[in-house]
Amino acid sequence: MRIAVCVKWVPDPDYPALLGADGATLASDGLVFMADPIDMVAAEAAVRVKEAAGGTVAVYSAGPADAEKGLRAALALGGDEGARITLDGSGFSGGVRAARLLGAAIAKTSPDLVLCGVQSSDSGSGIVPAALAGMLRLPLVSGVVRMEVRGGELELERRMEGGRHEVLRARPPLVISVQPSLCQPRYPALLARRKADRVAIQTLSAGDLGLPEVSSGLQTLGLRPPRPRTARLVAPAPEMDARERYRFILAGGPAQNRTPSRLSGPVPAMVDELLRFLQTQGVATVNGAAV
Amino acid sequence: MADGKLVLAVVDCDAGGALTNAGLEALGAAAALRDGLGWQLAAALVAPSGSSVPVALGERGAARVVHLDGPCVTDGAALADAVWPAVIATEPAATVFSASAAGREAAARLAARTGWDTVAGCNVLKPANGEVRIGRACLGGKAQLELCWDTVAPLVLAVDAGAFAPPPARTGRQAEVISQAAGTTPDWAAVTHIGETVPPPEALDVTEADVLVAGGAGVGGPEGFGLLTELARRLGGTLAASRVAVDRGWAPHQRQVGQTGKSVSPKVYLAFGISGAPQHIAGIRNAGKVVAINQDPRAPIFGVADLAVVADLHELVPALIDRLAAARQGAVAEKAVSA
Numbered sequence: 238m239r240i241a242v243c244v245k246w247v248p249d250p251d252y253p254a255l256l257g258a259d260g261a262t263l264a265s266d267g268l269v270f271m272a273d274p275i276d277m278v279a280a281e282a283a284v285r286v287k288e289a290a291g292g293t294v295a296v297y298s299a300g301p302a303d304a305e306k307g308l309r310a311a312l313a314l315g316g317d318e319g320a321r322i323t324l325d326g327s328g329f330s331g332g333v334r335a336a337r338l339l340g341a342a343i344a345k346t347s348p349d350l351v352l353c354g355v356q357s358s359d360s361g362s363g364i365v366p367a368a369l370a371g372m373l374r375l376p377l378v379s380g381v382v383r384m385e386v387r388g389g390e391l392e393l394e395r396r397m398e399g400g401r402h403e404v405l406r407a408r409p410p411l412v413i414s415v416q417p418s419l420c421q422p423r424y425p426a427l428l429a430r431r432k433a434d435r436v437a438i439q440t441l442s443a444g445d446l447g448l449p450e451v452s453s454g455l456q457t458l459g460l461r462p463p464r465p466r467t468a469r470l471v472a473p474a475p476e477m478d479a480r481e482r483y484r485f486i487l488a489g490g491p492a493q494n495r496t497p498s499r500l501s502g503p504v505p506a507m508v509d510e511l512l513r514f515l516q517t518q519g520v521a522t523v524n525g526a527a528v
Numbered sequence: 529m530a531d532g533k534l535v536l537a538v539v540d541c542d543a544g545g546a547l548t549n550a551g552l553e554a555l556g557a558a559a560a561l562r563d564g565l566g567w568q569l570a571a572a573l574v575a576p577s578g579s580s581v582p583v584a585l586g587e588r589g590a591a592r593v594v595h596l597d598g599p600c601v602t603d604g605a606a607l608a609d610a611v612w613p614a615v616i617a618t619e620p621a622a623t624v625f626s627a628s629a630a631g632r633e634a635a636a637r638l639a640a641r642t643g644w645d646t647v648a649g650c651n652v653l654k655p656a657n658g659e660v661r662i663g664r665a666c667l668g669g670k671a672q673l674e675l676c677w678d679t680v681a682p683l684v685l686a687v688d689a690g691a692f693a694p695p696p697a698r699t700g701r702q703a704e705v706i707s708q709a710a711g712t713t714p715d716w717a718a719v720t721h722i723g724e725t726v727p728p729p730e731a732l733d734v735t736e737a738d739v740l741v742a743g744g745a746g747v748g749g750p751e752g753f754g755l756l757t758e759l760a761r762r763l764g765g766t767l768a769a770s771r772v773a774v775d776r777g778w779a780p781h782q783r784q785v786g787q788t789g790k791s792v793s794p795k796v797y798l799a800f801g802i803s804g805a806p807q808h809i810a811g812i813r814n815a816g817k818v819v820a821i822n823q824d825p826r827a828p829i830f831g832v833a834d835l836a837v838v839a840d841l842h843e844l845v846p847a848l849i850d851r852l853a854a855a856r857q858g859a860v861a862e863k864a865v866s867a
C-alpha cells in the first residue's frame with residue numbers, strides 16, 4: 238500500500254508559557270516547535286499498516302523550512318519519503334490553502350491511504366482532512382480510534398457523538414483522520430533517526446504544483462483571550478406570548494438552581510449536593526432516569 | 529439588498545428529513561450577515577419532494593429557498609455534492625454550513641472545490657462597514673482567533689455549535705422556493721458500515737470519556753482505587769490518576785493526566801485527593817466542569833474547580849457508591865412494579 242501522511246509544524250501544545258502574559262499572543266522566546274503530536278499518531282498508524290501489509294510511507298508538510306525537522310521526526314518512526322511544500326505565514330489562517338498544496342502534491346503519487354490528525358493542535362479548524370478528501374475526490378473516515386488491516390481492506394472504528402463508536406470496513410483509496418487515542422507513537426531508536434536524517438526531502442512550491450496564487454479575502458487580526466464559556470440559553474417555546482418569553486429569557490431559561498461552589502458539612506448532605514450537581518451536567522443517571 | 533449580494537445557509541436535515549437545531553443555527557449565523565450587510569438571505573436544503581421544510585425556512589426569514597430534491601443526506605461528501613447546484617444557482621458571497629459533522633465536512637469539500645477561503649468553528653460574526661469580524665477558538669480553546677473578511681472574495685463558513693441562535697419563525701412570511709435536482713455523489717461503496725458499539729466506559733481512553741474519576745496520592749492505595757473504579761463505572765465514566773498515584777503503581781500509566789500524562793477534555797472531571805499541582809492542572813485545561821474533593825480547604829485544586837467539596841474521600845466515596853447503588857435498586861424495583 239502507498240500511504241501518505243500529513244504532518245504539521247506547530248508550537249509545542251504542552252509548552253506551559255504558550256501564550257504571552259496578555260493571554261493573546263504566542264510567546265516569542267523559548268517557544269519550541271515540533272511535529273504536531275496528533276500527526277505523529279497518524280504517522281505511527283501508517284507505519285503499522287506498512288508493517289502489516291507492506292508498502293511505503295511518504296510524509297508531507299506544508300510549512301516553513303523548519304517543518305523539515307517535523308518530517309524527519311515522522312520519518313524516524315519508519316517512513317520512506319518526505320516532501321515539504323513551501324507555505325509562509327502563520328499556521329492559523331491557511332487551512333484551505335495548506336490542504337490544496339498538500340492535495341496537489343499527494344495527488345501526484347495516487348496513494349491508497351492518506352492519513353492525518355482530526356485537527357491541528359494550534360489552529361485546530363479541522364478543515365484539512367475533508368478539504369484533502371475533496372481535492373483528491375476520495376471518501377473520508379474521520380475520528381478513527383482503531384485501525385486494523387484485513388486483507389486488502391481496513392477495519393476502522395471511529396468515535397461519534399455520545400461515546401458511540403461506529404465500525405466500518407473500508408477499501409482503499411481513502412482519507413482517514415485519526416484521534417490521539419488511536420495509538421502511541423514509538424520511541425525511535427538512534428539508528429532509525431540516523432536513517433531518517435539521510436532521507437532526501439523534496440521541496441515543492443505552489444508553482445511547481447501548478448496551483449495559481451489566489452488572493453485571500455481573509456486577514457488574520459490576531460489572538461485574543463478565549464471567550465468565556467457561554468451559558469447555553471434554551472430557546473423559549475414558540476407558543477409563549479411576548480411577556481412570557483421576556484420573563485423566560487430574563488430568568489436565564491428554565492429554572493436553574495445555582496449550586497453553591499463550596500461544599501462542606503455532614504457527608505450525606507454533601508453526597509446529595511454532589512449528585513445533584515452531576516445531574517445538572519447530565520451525569521449520574523440510572524437507566525436513563527435521574528437518580 | 530444593498531449591493532445585490534447573497535448569503536446562502538446550507539440547512540441540514542436529519543435522516544428522517546426533519547430540520548435540525550444545528551441547521552437552524554447555520555441559518556441564524558447567515559441571518560446575522562444579512563442584517564449587518566443588507567444582503568439577501570437564501571437557504572438550501574436537501575429533502576425529498578413534498579417536504580414541509582422549505583415553508584418553515586421561509587417563515588424563519590429566508591427570502592429564497594433552494595429545495596434540492598433528493599433523498600436525505602447525513603454524510604458530508606454527499607451533502608457537499610448535493611448542494612453544489614444551489615451554489616451555482618445563487619452565486620453566494622458567503623456560504624454558511626452547520627456545526628454538524630456533515631456540515632463541517634461539506635464546508636471543507638466546497639472550499640477544496642472552489643478554492644474559497646474557509647473559517648470552520650466560527651463563533652463570532654460582526655459585520656460592520658462592509659467588513660466582517662470573524663472569531664473562532666484555537667490552541668485547543670486556550671485562545672480565540674480573530675479574522676477580518678473583506679466581503680469581496682467568496683467565503684465558506686462552518687459555525688460552532690451553540691454560537692448562533694436559530695432565527696425566530698413568523699407565520700405568513702414566505703420565501704421564493706426554487707426546486708431542482710440534488711447533485712449526486714459517486715457511490716462510495718468503498719466504505720461500508722458494519723455496526724455500532726458502545727464501549728464499556730471503563731474501557732475508554734482517558735481522552736475519550738465524558739466523565740473522568742481521577743485519584744491522587746490522597747486516595748492512599750490500591751483499595752481506594754478499586755472504589756474509584758467502581759464509582760467511575762456507576763457514573764458511566766472511566767478512571768484517571770495523578771502522577772504520584774501512577775508512580776506508586778495504583779493506576780496504569782496510560783491513566784495519567786497532566787504535563788507528562790495526557791490532556792483530557794471530559795464534560796466532568798472529578799478529582800479525588802489530588803492537590804492540584806500545575807503539572808497536573810496542565811492536563812485538565814479543556815475539561816468542562818471540575819469537581820474537586822480534598823480534605824485540605826486550601827488545596828490549590830480548588831482554585832480551578834467549579835465545585836469544591838471539602839471532605840475526607842474515604843468517607844465520601846463509599847457513601848457516593850452506596851447512594852448510587854441504592855438509587856439503581858430503586859429504579860430496578862420501580863421498573864418491575866410498572867411492568
Ligand SMILES: Cc1cc2nc3c(=O)[nH]c(=O)nc-3n(C[C@H](O)[C@H](O)[C@H](O)COP(=O)(O)OP(=O)(O)OC[C@H]3O[C@@H](n4cnc5c(N)ncnc54)[C@H](O)[C@@H]3O)c2cc1C
Pocket residue numbers: 743744745746747769770771772773784785786787788789790800801802803804805806807808821822823824827839840841842
Ligand atoms: C516535570 C514534571 C512533570 C510532572 N508531570 C505530572 C503529570 O503529568 N501529572 C501529574 O499528576 N503530576 C505531574 N507531576 C507531579 C506534580 O508536580 C505533583 O507532584 C503531583 O501532581 C501530585 O500528585 P497528587 O496531587 O496526587 O499528590 P499530592 O500533591 O501529595 O496531593 C495529595 C492531596 O490529597 C489530599 N488528601 C489526602 N488525604 C485525603 C483524604 N483522606 N481525603 C481527601 N483528600 C485527601 C491532600 O490534601 C493533598 O491535597 C510532574 C512533576 C514534574 C516536576
